[in-house]
Amino acid sequence: MTQGRENLQQTPAGPPLPAADQARLRESMGRLYEIYRGISEKADQVMATRCPYKNAQSRCTANFGCRNQFMTKVHGDLPVCAGSDKLDYRSAWDV
Numbered sequence: 670m671t672q673g674r675e676n677l678q679q680t681p682a683g684p685p686l687p688a689a690d691q692a693r694l695r696e697s698m699g700r701l702y703e704i705y706r707g708i709s710e711k712a713d714q715v716m717a718t719r720c721p722y723k724n725a726q727s728r729c730t731a732n733f734g735c736r737n738q739f740m741t742k743v744h745g746d747l748p749v750c751a752g753s754d755k756l757d758y759r760s761a762w763d764v
């Protein structure tokens with residue numbers, strides 16, 4: 670029998686961790702879960718009004734027509750999205 674190993678627990682991807690590290694790991698995972706949960710909730714809120722095809726530069730990435738697309742004079746440029754994030758964007762789609 671190995672002495673001092675009774676407080677060690679096997680981890681799926683590595684050597685056993687001491688019980689104190691297991692508790693810290695659980696605490697860290699809990700904090701990480703809360704961070705991702707907040708991001709997910711915010712994404713769900715934004716998705717209800719902001720079109721998922723609008724990129725960070727307010728350009729349209731959709732490969733279908735939409736009344737809110739404003740074509741620029743630059744060849745190959747993505748259209749500018751002229752839609753409001755306050756209105757339901759889905760009625761403007763040509764699908």
Ligand code: SF4
Nearest residue numbers: 720723729735737750
């Ligand atoms: S132009 Fe239409 S499809 Fe494109 S991002 Fe704006 S609302 Fe969405």
